[in-house]
Amino acid sequence: MASHEPAVGAQTTENAAAAARPKRVRTGCLTCRERHLKCDEGLPECQNCRKSSRTCKRGVRLNFIDTQVKSPPITPPTQDWDITFQDESREIASEYRGGLGRYAPISQEAEEVPDIKEEALYQFSSGVLNTPTLAPQQLPSLQQSLPAGDLESYPAVSQRRPDNSREQHIHSANNTDSTFTSQTIPPPPLPTYNDSKQTLTPPSEDRGPLDSPEELLFMQVFVEEVGLWMDSLDPYKHFSRLLPFNSLHEPMLLNAFLACGARHLALVNPAYHEDKALHYYDDATTRLLEALQNPNRNTVTCATTAVILNVYEIMSERPLQRMNHIAGARALIKECRWTAKSSGVGAACFWINVGMELLSCIRFNWQVAWDPDLWGVDMDFSREIEYGREEGWTYRLMYIVAKIANFRSSVPRQAESTQHAEQVRLSNRFNEWNRLKDWIDSWNNNVPRTMHPMGYLQPHQTSSKSAFPEVWLIKRTTIVARLFYHTGMCLLAQTHPLLSTRSPDMHELQQSHAHDLCGIVAHVKDRGVASVAIRSLAIAAECLVSRREQEEVLDIFDRIQKETGWRTGFLHKELKEKWGWNNEDQYQQQQQQNIPAPMLPLQSYQFPPSNLPPVPPPPSLKQGPRQGIINPILRSADFSAPTHPYQSHYVAPLHLPPQPQYNQY
DSSP: OGGGHHHHHHHHHHHHHHHHSOOOOSSOOHHHHHTTOOOOOOSSSOHHHHHHTOOOOOOOOOOOOSOOOOOOOOOOOOSSOOOOOOOOHHHHHTTSTTTGGGSOOOOOOOOOOOOOOBOOEEEEETTOOOOOOSOSSSSOOBOSSOOGGGGGGSOSSOOBOOTTOOOEEEEEOOOOSOSSOOOOOOOOSSOOSOOTTOOSOOSSSOOOSOOOHHHHHHHHHIIIIIHHHHTTTOTTOIIIIIHHHHGGGOHHHHHHHHHHHHHHHHHHOTTSOHHHHHHHHHHHHHHHHHHHTOTTSOHHHHHHHHHHHHHHHHHSSOGGGOOSSHHHHHHHHHHTTOOTTOOTHHHHHHHHHHHHHHHHHHHHTOBOSSOGGGSOOOOOTTSOOOTTOTHHHHHHHHHHHHHHHHHHHTOOSSOOSSHHHHHHHHHHHHHHHHHHHHHHHHHHHHSOGGGSOSEEEOGGGOSSOOSSOEEEOOSHHHHHHHHHHHHHHHHHHHOOSSSOTTSHHHHHHHHHHHHHHHHHHHHOOOGGGHHHHHHHHHHHHTTOOOHHHHHHHHHHHHHHHHHHOBOOHHHHHHHHHHHTTTOHHHHHHHHHHTOOOOOOOGGGOOOOOSSOOOOOSOGGGSOOOOOOOBOTTTTTOSTTSTTOSSTTTOOOOSOOOOGGGGGOO
16 A cells, blocks of 8 residues: 555645646737737736737637548539539638648649630621710610510521631621621520639739630620720720730739620620629629728729729619719729829729710719819810820810810709899809800810811712711711710700800701711711710700601611610600600691701801890790709719718728829730
8 A cells, every 4th residue: 555655646746736837828819829928818908918018919829730621512403503612721721820731732633624616706897886875874775685686696506616716806897788787796605604613713813815715705895895985085095905914914803804895795695694794793893892901902903993893884784773883983093193194094094984974964964073173184275285196185175075064064943032143143154155165166176187077978968868967087086076076065055044045046056066966976987986976966966856857866876776785765765755756746836837947057156245135034934954963973982081982891002103103004
């Protein structure tokens, strides 16, 4: 018995020492753990960190002790959805010291390359206008299905090609019967939009050329169709020629491009579904929101991506239900300090964003949210612009049209309380109207010869049987500028503070520019100007009084919808109401009265005398546009506003690129 007493005593001593040893804490701070000290778990700072003036780091540190990778359970496949499991434990473990080392190395297996024997035959025609409108709400949007009679142009099955075949990009200009020629687009080369094996883009890393037939097709559609009108005001063609190459190492930018291409393809060809476009859109949006939380982000890439996603939302069937990036793109542009004085991608993003808002304000009678005086446009017409750079003159005209839109939307709803106050108000508005009219006339007189028509034929001189003159303009920027110019003149004729639109001067002014504008749209073959053409045509058509001219305008809208899928039904309804077509008896009465006066040369128009005439009747008795409001979508599109965009994701950047770096793309 005595031989066991020392062992018992030793065990008792060891237990007592273990009991006296401090217990290990599990919720202490990471700072004490790194210093191998016992933490008292005090909050918000423990005693050790307080004494040593150290940062008391809190968090959970994982220890990877037992790691096993098991096969996921088997899920029976269905026809409606497909699901796979992705093991991300290695990526999570790599964030911790020594975590990845506990995993066995991965055996490199050769990636299967699908044997694709299908080729998509993508044909483009030179005269098609298949681009989305630039107003963010209820503007002409493309429809998901085409008329039944046109389904033959969209084959349901692509032809079999040899294995070494590649995507063909064919331009055709054989259609001479219509201004807006048709195009043939194939169905998807591979089925399923829920195939988990089809990844969007790899992580942020450099990659070679696009090697996926699907991605290549969507990018081609964007470059040839969507980017075409986005670059209508950009001499360097950033969206269709430069930025696609930058997107090869920017997945966020690439997915935004692919989303727009897939969306356009779904709108013009019912064989393609919108699910794929939404897939790319959601991925690009997720990446953008994640980037906005990083203060060291690339602000140029974020702003450019938001602008492209804004275009996607405008192309949506119901833009009112999808406005995640309309205000966000404007706020990011302001954050980058992009203005009319910027260059490179900054100028491209600024002008496409401003142009979309301007068309929207013309459509809804809104005031431009971004004050044109803050754009930074050089309005000194005596300062010459480099020859062949008509874009600078177009920017100046957009500034003037924005001022006209603001003047139009600020028409008072009722007269002033006293006759003297009403006289002063009318005098001020009359002077402002004259200033805008002189401004736009001075622009027209100072633009280079290349921005005037190359040809002008009266209707009786053409074989097109059109009621409008054939106005031939060569350069796309010139066409856009002329459409804005005639639109601005029509708006001025509608907003004269002293004369009604039925007065001989205003009537002839409006009719002359409306006919020229309709003549441009009726004969244009450049599909890159459709975004401005549709909205301008709707403004000009309001004043047409001839039944033949009204019917031709509706035929133009029908032709656009038939060939490109644009939805113009609401324009039919609005114009017929303004023309009085809903009451055919009223139309017959107008025809008998023969209201329209004979056309007079535009040069015969003269300003009213400087001395003011007597006060006209109250505005309630005078026809004219309603008073508008500041663009409600973009009113708070600034990160300094209390309710700014990306409210729960935005973190202010630490560094902003200097102004000269805007031309880095």
